[in-house]
Amino acid sequence: MANPKRVLILGGTGDATELAARAAEIPGVEVITSLAGRTRQPVVSCKSTRIGGFGGVAGLIHYLREQQIDGLIDATHPFAAQISFNAAAAATEVGIPHLMLIRPAWKRTEGDDWIEVESNAAAAAKLPELAQRIFLTIGRQELAAFAHLGDLWFLMRMIDPPLLNAAVPPGKLLLERGPFSLDDERSLLQQYKIGAIVSKNSGGAATYAKIIAARELRIPVVMVQRPQTPNGKQVDNVENSLVWITNGL
Ligand SMILES: NC(=O)c1ccc[n+]([C@@H]2O[C@H](COP(=O)([O-])OP(=O)(O)OC[C@H]3O[C@@H](n4cnc5c(N)ncnc54)[C@H](OP(=O)(O)O)[C@@H]3O)[C@@H](O)[C@H]2O)c1
Incomplete structure (x- = not known):
């Protein structure tokens, strides 16, 4: 049997929690979730969770290589811009597929001030x-x-x-x-x-x-308003992230 594909999910959102739990159910996929460690009692849905910064782009590159990560999903909060740019740069450098899961922004509707x-x-x-x-x-x-x-x-x-x-x-x-x-x-x-x-x-x-x-x-x-996002492939929901894992790796 082929080696499992190792997916690193950068988390800290409800979508990341759900994605990690559901991705871990896909046969042949191993999931690691990464949290920044900002909250005292983080919500953990994945048995393999690491906590804490990587040490900038260089640290993340090192981690991706050392852990033999096959694909990186950035499911961080839309306002966590630093880690998103780091992730895009590190994935490019290591040469692995990279996806951003970014939930849609709220839109002003009638009656909103x-x-x-x-x-x-x-x-x-x-x-x-x-x-x-x-x-x-x-x-x-x-x-x-x-x-x-x-x-x-x-x-x-x-x-x-x-x-x-x-x-x-x-x-x-x-x-x-x-x-x-x-x-x-x-x-x-x-x-x-x-x-x-x-x-x-x-x-x-x-x-x-x-x-x-x-x-x-x-x-x-x-x-x-939200900060800019790096260039790269984006989806706006968990379902399409799962499709990407199944087809994109
Ligand atoms: N900003 C918000 O409004 C907000 C709201 C809800 C949840 N969150 C979550 O809280 C976390 C921190 O947000 P932030 O705005 O402080 O991020 P940020 O400004 O983009 O990132 C600052 C640094 O924190 C570390 N980091 C961030 N997310 C990480 C992750 N998932 N795993 C490992 N290290 C991570 C990285 O350190 P190194 O450079 O050392 O790798 C990064 O350079 C994110 O995971 C995000 O999803 C943020």
Whole structure:
């Protein structure tokens, strides 16, 4: 029997978790998932999971060669740009097939009051003119971009608390992991009298309810646009990633 094909999945998203579990069921395929190690209790769906950075492009090239990886799937979050560019460069250098699984961005629909901006810094600049009480749903890594807004109040949702000594704007931390229901999101916005939301355009269903709740309650959403992606083959769902594994390796 031929050697199994070894697939490295760069994870950190719900799609990556599902993909790893389902890809491991394909006969002749061995899956390794890689996580950055940002959350204290990561969701692990694959019996072979490694955690932590590789050490830049050079480290990833070394890992791909050492582990004899046959194909690389980048299923990281749309805002995790550094690892995506590293993955594209390393796969090219090693000469193995590379796929990006990028879930579709949310699209503005009727009733949405979105202010689309390019960065967290640009989002912060918009806030003083918009509202006094803000729901900040950008995770814990980039809170510093809002820390100078001492006259505003922030409800900040993230999975793990900010690192010690991190610059954090005034307000309240909510430590929770999605998915979030529409009823809960609507109640949260009302309970805290939220006047504006800051969100990344992450796409996907797990965190979309806040966008629907904002539409219903006519609350503006400052929507941070996605960073660029590297050149290369892309799919936008788990199903097509599985087809690529079956046909592409
Ligand atoms: N950014 C977000 O909004 C967001 C939201 C939800 C989940 N996530 C997940 O959280 C992780 C980190 O996101 P980030 O925005 O900090 O990434 P990033 O800025 O693109 O990456 C920074 C560094 O973290 C390491 N890294 C990132 N993802 C990795 C992975 N899956 N396996 C091993 N090392 C990884 C790499 O270190 P080395 O250079 O040392 O290899 C990379 O250079 C990603 O896996 C992503 O899917 C991110």
